Amino acid sequence: MLNVGFIGCGSIGRDHIERVRNTVAGGRVAGVFDVVDEAARKAVSDFEVDAKVYGSAQELIDDDAIDVVVVASRNDAHLEPILRCIEIGKNVLTEKPLTKTSEESRKIVDAEVAAGRRFVQVGFNRRYDPGYRRLKAIVESGEIGSLLLSNCRHYNAAPATSYYKTDDVILDTFIHEIDVMQWLFGENYAAIEMKIGKRNSLNPAPDLDEPQLAIVETESGAIITVEININCQYGYDIQCRLVGESGIVALPDPAMPEIRKNLAITREIDPSWTARFEESYNEEFKAFFQSVARTGGPAAIPTAWDGYIANITGEAALASLHDKRRVEINIPEKPDLYK
Ligand SMILES: NC(=O)c1ccc[n+]([C@@H]2O[C@H](COP(=O)([O-])OP(=O)(O)OC[C@H]3O[C@@H](n4cnc5c(N)ncnc54)[C@H](O)[C@@H]3O)[C@@H](O)[C@H]2O)c1
16 A cells, blocks of 8 residues: 655645545555645545645655655646655656646656656546547557547636636646647657637636637648637537548547437536546556556656657647747657657
């Protein structure tokens, strides 16, 4: 049983504490830290865990009583704790994005390369979703041939906050497709163009321009389009359709009961990512705990390298949003550690 220390006890930090407390075997909630001390204390009492509340992230990481660390703090607070974990040799599962910038994420890659081993698993949870895993298996089987095209939807009923901004769409929302599509296609991206569509009059966030459309080109010339619409009003709707040389494969809709009533057949749609991807979060934690217990290191995917190249693509997307042009993406040579 691994003693797990949690940094960040906000929305998803609390979800993760609860899943380790109640659902996923192999770990025990042993410590918590949040810059808002009350948030850490509240998590301990709400989920009735026997965990120490630490006064700083470093105090938690450095404590021998903590075996592994989970970073679920704000995007701009991931870098320092992750670097500290690598420095003292502790495995860490961090929420996405790895950091705010490719420059910061490169420091994490360089630290792992210098240490000669991996310590970091990045929370690109879709790689653990049963539907996406099935897509990956079908693509790898060669059943539909080489991939030519893909279209994806990332729809939320409403933005998480009224202060959600145009740029936040990239690192907070679109980053999931950036990672998972790169994984499904199994090749690097070459260029990206972002377009902003007609404003939804129901969009409550004044500084949020969307819907956005991403057009991504891979190195071999395949094209991926992603519609990002976070004011769709009707629910959380994730879709992905892959077009191969000899067939098409699409993500199944989540299994929901069908209701026949009043001359209609209806099926529920998940209200948020929490419900839609619950199984994937459980699976990513299971993979992390099992891998640490069996091999001493994190699961094979997603790596700090995956987090780093997602940042590079995210920066190209931001440049495209700002300059209204197609932007080339240059992914550096992958170090042997990640091959
Ligand atoms: N994988 C997913 O599907 C998914 C979904 C939601 C959020 N996230 C990611 O999880 C992270 C947290 O998001 P959230 O929605 O829980 O946000 P949140 O704002 O609800 O919570 C963030 C917490 O971090 C704390 N915090 C801020 N600075 C800190 C620091 N320096 N040290 C420790 N704690 C600090 C805040 O006090 C807050 O409690 C973000 O990186 C976000 O991108 C991932």
